[in-house]
Amino acid sequence: MNKNLDISLKCALEKEFSWINDFENPYAGYAFSSQFKSNMESIIPRAGFTYVSIGNKRIRKALLAALIALLAIAITGCAFTVHYVVEWNEKQNDAQGTLDVSFELSGESPSAPRDMFLPSTPQGYVITDQYSDDFSYTITYSNPQGHEILCSISNDIENMSISLDNEGASFEKTTINGQKGYAYSKDGINALFWADSIYFYELQGNCEMDTLLTMAGSMAGI
Amino acid sequence: MLTLYLTLIDAEEDKIKFIKLYEQYRHLMFYIAQKILHDEHLSEDAVQESFLRIAKNFHKIGQILCPETRNFTVIITRNVAITMINHSNSNATTDFYVESALTNPSEDVFEAVSNKLLTESILKLPEIYRDSLYLYHLYGYTFNEISNLLSISVESAKKRVQRARRILKDLLEKEGYRHE
Numbered sequence: 307m308n309k310n311l312d313i314s315l316k317c318a319l320e321k322e323f324s325w326i327n328d329f330e331n332p333y334a335g336y337a338f339s340s341q342f343k344s345n346m347e348s349i350i351p352r353a354g355f356t357y358v359s360i361g362n363k364r365i366r367k368a369l370l371a372a373l374i375a376l377l378a379i380a381i382t383g384c385a386f387t388v389h390y391v392v393e394w395n396e397k398q399n400d401a402q403g404t405l406d407v408s409f410e411l412s413g414e415s416p417s418a419p420r421d422m423f424l425p426s427t428p429q430g431y432v433i434t435d436q437y438s439d440d441f442s443y444t445i446t447y448s449n450p451q452g453h454e455i456l457c458s459i460s461n462d463i464e465n466m467s468i469s470l471d472n473e474g475a476s477f478e479k480t481t482i483n484g485q486k487g488y489a490y491s492k493d494g495i496n497a498l499f500w501a502d503s504i505y506f507y508e509l510q511g512n513c514e515m516d517t518l519l520t521m522a523g524s525m526a527g528i
Numbered sequence: 529m530l531t532l533y534l535t536l537i538d539a540e541e542d543k544i545k546f547i548k549l550y551e552q553y554r555h556l557m558f559y560i561a562q563k564i565l566h567d568e569h570l571s572e573d574a575v576q577e578s579f580l581r582i583a584k585n586f587h588k589i590g591q592i593l594c595p596e597t598r599n600f601t602v603i604i605t606r607n608v609a610i611t612m613i614n615h616s617n618s619n620a621t622t623d624f625y626v627e628s629a630l631t632n633p634s635e636d637v638f639e640a641v642s643n644k645l646l647t648e649s650i651l652k653l654p655e656i657y658r659d660s661l662y663l664y665h666l667y668g669y670t671f672n673e674i675s676n677l678l679s680i681s682v683e684s685a686k687k688r689v690q691r692a693r694r695i696l697k698d699l700l701e702k703e704g705y706r707h708e
Contacts, residue, residue, distance in 0.1 A: 314646035353546030
């Protein structure tokens with residue numbers, strides 16, 4: 307928590323919208339269309355939907371009841387096995403000149419839950435920043451030559467997406483620690499992306515690709 | 529490991545509260561949308577979409593008649609309208625994943641400057657980044673919730689907040705502040 311940032315954001319918000327306090331809305335008497343009113347009638351009840359929170363997701367109570375019922379059937383009568391691998395859904399976005407990738411979990415599960423392995427610090431570098439929250443762990447490394455490397459590990463694969471500017475970039479699909487990934491280079495920035503069934507990994511920096519590959523190798527675990 | 533907890537919402541109370549929000553702010557939201565879109569049909573679509581997103585994330589709305597809630601509706605409507613106009617201009621805001629500036633500023637940077645300078649710098653941020661900071665730091669929304677409110681991926685929500693901090697640090701440095 308940063309007190310000064312929070313106070314300043316509050317001041318900025320008040321200042322930015324202070325004009326509304328004495329504002330005479332030219333559309334105060336605007337008559338919304340019948341279509342709009344009709345659509346709003348279907349939107350209003352959604353504010354009253356009953357939700358339950360599971361971790362960081364919110365789902366409707368009725369859906370949760372159905373899921374619990376299915377779970378109960380599975381536990382009492384059926385073999386119940388979680389199966390998942392990461393599927394990379396790739397789509398070339400010609401309008402933006404990017405490759406857009408989203409992820410889904412399906413398939414065969416690993417034999418045991420996997421710990422998160424942080425990379426070894428490359429020679430000549432020191433850790434200059436670390437950040438973690440419920441979803442990700444980020445480390446920044448720097449060296450005296452002005453090179454920086456960012457390592458980011460996220461555990462929310464299904465809600466992630468990446469958008470790679472692949473115009474004029476060097477880009478290839480590769481395998482990193484036995485998992486599918488990408489190796490990417492553009493304008494002096496090199497990057498590696500890969501995912502196992504639990505985490506999404508990212509290493510990027512204005513350093514040599516070999517440095518990133520060595521760091522990635524150190525994250526394979528034992 | 530899943531943590532299961534129940535949050536029960538009184539459906540009827542929330543519907544009444546939402547209707548109050550709708551009646552109080554729909555014209556203001558229409559004005560905001562119209563300023564950006566200059567088209568009454570599109571502005572109605574933007575207002576409708578904004579209310580839909582707010583309805584899906586209604587659990588954190590406090591009092592209806594307060595500047596905080598009023599400003600929140602403006603932020604959401606503004607973002608919806610800008611997204612609509614960017615899509616129609618084939619100029620959608622895209623969170624490019626790889627950038628040349630990589631550092632995520634330490635929180636000490638913002639503690640060391642004056643409130644006045646920091647406030648002025650915040651107001652210079654592009655709206656999409658400034659709004660992400662408002663939603664995350666002031667309104668207390670998680671990245672998941674911000675992704676639902678702004679119809680972006682969770683990763684993009686995280687990146688916007690990180691990028692906002694980075695740009696803010698750059699603005700402070702241009703004003704002559706240096707963090708050792």
